[in-house]
Amino acid sequence: MKLTVVAASGGTGRHILTQAIAAGHDVTAVVRTPRKLDGTAARIVAADLSHPDPATLQEAIAGADAVLSALGATTASEEGVAERGTRAVIEAMRATGVRRLIVLSAAPVGTVPSPQRPTPPKHDPGDGFFMRHLGAPFARTKFRAHYADLARMEDAVRASGLDWSISRPPMFTDKPLTAHYREAMGRNIRGGFSIPRADVAHHMLAMLNRPETVGQTVGVAS
Template identity: 60%
Template sequence: MRITVFAATGGIGRCVLDQAIAAGHEVTAVVRDPSKLPSTVHTVRADLSAVDPAALETAVGGADAVLSGLGPRNARLAGITSAGTRAIVAAMKATGARRIVVVSAAPVSTVPSPDRPNPPRHDPGEGFVMRNVLTPMVKRVLRAHYADLAIMEDVLRASGLDWTSVRPPRLTDKPLTGVYRVAPEQNIRGGALIPRADVAHFMLAAVNDPTTIGHAVGIAT
């Protein structure tokens, strides 16, 4: 399978890249700095904060699936995820690529956006502590980031592509386990953590799972 990975040097993106290569897929990594990857990896240089449409079309043209771990490196770059995803979607439409799987975040299920102004007040998968203490606290600290992710999901819903948005809780750098829970359109009860490697594992599995198309999927250990 031909897979294009955006943000392939980031935490989840690098896990996706390594797992896809290990599985024998033909992988194109889209990165700002190709020197951060081994010379054996096929790369396309692109900066999604200053988009070159031709470079993106080169990256996604002929891809069976596009996987994105795009996210801001710091608070000053809040907004890059939705803008970058909008550029990726445009490149996919221009080249005929259809399948895209992206990383979002668990709190986004209750974050309003222009196309989804009245989300549920509480996520049905959250228990008392998560609903009333942890989620509100995290949303206050990362308000701009989650608002951007909510807009990114708007972009996907309006795209007409075969999309899946993966909503993990707090990420860790623990090794791949392959053991996690998923649920469409809701978070995972009691699920506060998940390794980045397991999120990447699910993203690759979701590519060939038609039941995830058109859904935001909660994931946690």
């Protein structure tokens, strides 16, 4: 399969890239700093998704079977990059006729207001007592701007008209790949407090061959 991986040098993006190459996919990696992927067996396209260039993204996406994006802010100065960059990716996909899009979000985002969901549920239906009353409120307060950006990004994805899936994991760890995790359509995972980045990448790649995940937000956790 021919894949384009957006934000391929980040924490989760690098796992997506590495696993996709190991699985024999033909991969194009979209990164801001190409030298971070020196020696990688992938076609590399330099692009700053905080100021997207349509022609560059169309070049990176044209001919792909799917796009997988791990785009998200890692510093306060990058806030808004998930929405801006993903909107640019969507436009490039429309321009080039590529349909399948899988994006990385976060478990608390389902309860974060956005322009298209101004009154979201107060609690995610998959959250237990601890997450409802302690974990999720703490995370939303600490990462308020980041989650607001992801919520707007999700709005753009849902309105895209593409064959999309949204991955919503909880807290990341850097533990090794296990390939053993739980998932739920349209809700978080009860008691799912964390997951290795490598497992999130594995799950996003697995969704490529699962048509029942199209048009779904998917909770995933260890």
